[in-house]
Amino acid sequence: MKRRNRSCNQSSIFPKLAVIYGVLFFILSPTASADESLTFCDSTSISVKIKIWVNGVEGQTLEGQSATFSAKIPKTDNGLAKQPVVLTNPLNCCSNLSSELSGFTALARRGDCDYLVKAKVAQAAGAASLVVINDSEDIVEMSCSKKSALDISILVLMISKLGGDALNESLSVGGKVELLVYAPESLIIDPGAAFLWLMAVATVVCASLWFEITKSGETNGNYDELSEKPNYKDDEENEIIEMSTISAVIFVILASTFLVLLYLFMSSWFIWVLIVFFCLGAVEGMHSCIVALVKSKCRGCGQKTVNVPLFGTTTVMSLSVLLFCMAFAIFWVCTRKESYAWVGQDILGICLIIAVLQLAQLPNIKVATVLLCCAFMYDIFWVFISPLFFHDSVMISVAQGDSSSGESIPMVLRFPRLFDPWGGYSVLGFGDILFPGLLLSFTVRYDKSKKRTWKDGYFVWLAIGYACGLLFTYLALYLMNNHG
Template sequence: MDFKGGFLLVLVLIISIPCWVFGGDIVQDDDSAPKRPGCDNDFVLVKIQTWVDDKQGKEFVGVGARFGTLMESKEKHANRTRLSLSDPSDCCTKPINKLSGDVVMVHRGNCTFTTKANIAQAAGATAVLVINSRKELYKMVCEPNEESFHIKIPAVMLPKDAGASLEGSIHLGSKVAVQLYSPERPLVDMAEVFLWIMAVSTILCASYWSAWSAREATIEYEKLLKDAPDDLLSVDHAGASGVVDINTTSAVLFVVIASCFLVLFYKLMSSWFVELLVVLFCIGGVEGLQTCLVALLSRWFKDAGESFIKVPFFGAVSYLTLAISPFCIAFAVVWAVYRHKSFAWVGQDILGIALIITVLQIVRIPNLKVGTVLLGCAFLYDIFWVFVSTSLFHESVMIVVARGDRSGEDGIPMLLKIPRMFDPWGGYSIIGFGDILLPGLLIAFSLRYDWAAKKNLRAGYFLWSIIAYGSGLLITYVALNLMDGHGQPALLYIVPFTLGTIFTLGKKRGELHNLWTKGEPERVCTHVQYTQEKNMSE
């Protein structure tokens, strides 16, 4: 393993593992409080537009309760209403101040949500906003022992920071008004389609580059054997320069160490820690972008790509690499400086895709056995840290890390994202590096096998494995939409699709043993064949 390959492997291990998730903001489940008459609303996001002293202020997002009347879906049908604070603040007893015709804002705690809504309704309020004690949104449900509900006003949960902002304006003596409505979200946004295309295309490019490099290395190896067969019997063809082959031990350790990094991220998550991740991402992005550009431009600038100069610590570096490096560094620095801007996602995706393609070209799995161990461990890892970790840490560790909670940032940078185009709620459709990189290792292996076995697309494994990956990713989006935005581990769906497809085809074609152990088709050794032909001619 050379320095570059080892560096990228460690870097990707650090920065990409915690992002195998599609995030959501609503954190409470309601399995213990099922729907029943009077408490059977679907949970919907609610826009809270604000006006402070008749000037339009911030817009906040809340979540509607299981009980109460339904929200208006059109902004033009929603009324602007004065916002008041309850006294007492928890609204667990009758307020002493007048609320007639107002939207009342109350604090969470000391009594049930339905009690607060009933008391606010009796006091004449037209809606009730409940301030959560945490940053996240929370689903307000009915208690299991409650039987009758006569709540005829909307009830909405607000995150803590939104409530504090509105409360602060009222305490300063400002007149605050709000408008509540819940626009419908499109079933499918074009951002999800483009993100799907981006993920599949990244694996396609990386797989063909990996297969092409492997074929070129094989051709060079065979030429060496024909030129000097007696002196090169001990040459290890698998040890191609610059390529890192993963074994079963490193596959298991990869995920174990990833778990340690994930817990470290969870415990240390803060603004300075996100800044550190940004620096690491920029280093990896520069290396990836540089490698991709050199490979692309070397076809037109062959002399510069084949002329080298010694650089301390890095060794022999081509003139083309030296010429491209300043541009790559400047690109990453500009992205880091402006990463909070609305257009920064473009630079982030370019750096991320370049890094993923480079890693998939350098890091390889030698056979199906290693691929199964790696993806199998990743499959269990995803399930544990998204779902099971809630019983140990009282929240999903992976979702907290992926969202960047407690960091003051919108999330960590190690993911591809596209802004949602036709969604009235805005936001981004995202996918973590691990959801592309790990299945990509298996798919790139399948294409190398097909080329070595001289299989066409239909008779090979690559076409069917890339279709399986696309199908698994599509199912992930469907699951995300069906589960109210709850974080979904994409590998939960992708791994069974991809591994299952290759196992089924390998078994049916009688090639499973070669795929599992050798990772290459049965063929006569080039050196032996050459020697036999030479002896026959003599």
């Protein structure tokens, strides 16, 4: 009996302990919530949007970046109140301010003291938030080095020099400037990436089968057997460049050298040089693609010739197509910053890729292995290892272009980010299409020489492999938080 009562007493202890722990949890939980409001130097810096109103009229929306010690920024602008903006005095916000800033957003210049000092000075003056104007068009991360919790309770963020100049101009003429800061989240999966994936796969397949697509007109038997036939085959063979093992290695070394030069001397004029070369190659590629398609569908076209000074004799059809391609490229250059310019860039890029894959060919699987392995190491080094030798990832920095002029590298396929509050484009470099395209083009020729059908050949399986590989690339991109 005693043993049973002792057992019952022991079992009754557990409900009591559960009640005690529950009470302690609810007592301590407000303290835990209060700790969440504290800021630390190692908080995550995020991109923010800044809505601007000048004299009550909504103007442009700027983009900025929060400090690592900033207070938490709302994800939406719903229910947020607009805050008036005032310039700090002194402008660097490094010493006690001459005026009370209760409820205002302090606008300060970068420099002369630490970012954390600026935040403390602005908060001591009663500012609701602090906006630091950078001295360049880049937006750098504002960080600090303290390990303990900070007493910063205001929003702290940075904007570019161009955005700061726009705010200063409105304030200088006596206008009332108000702003609202929020940090919308990007979509986890970008639907536009699916279209870019489809575009890349279709380009590789089309370029690999280009000869089969455009040969129908040439193999048509409804023509005079005695008439003179143009020697298209000889012309194509004369223009083919076969890569060797050594040339594959040298090509990757030269590509690395050119990438470093782009990184070190990135400027608007350098990108303009690339734009010019891109247009020249794209015009040639578009011209060859259109001419090949026209000849395959209409064998009687392109017979009439004309003598062009400095260029010699050419067909009227070829000259007309060339003029159209030049006009198309010029139109794209003039409108390259418009919202629809990605269409023209993709058309020019796809034509260039198709032309290159008809010009360059791999002679055997050995050269293909060397080239693709070198390209694999090239990507790994310049994306992930280069920050150890340079301050940034060289390839990602080059892909972002020149921020001061807004110019970007044209050697990419682009597609708009659909339904993304930040806008922008999903991009895919030409190398991610050209290198696999060389291998797929080789398998088409190999299957044809061995008289293999699409069922027992290599091309279909490699095309499926490329499509799956590109899907895994996008999966890795999302898992690594959009790191290239």
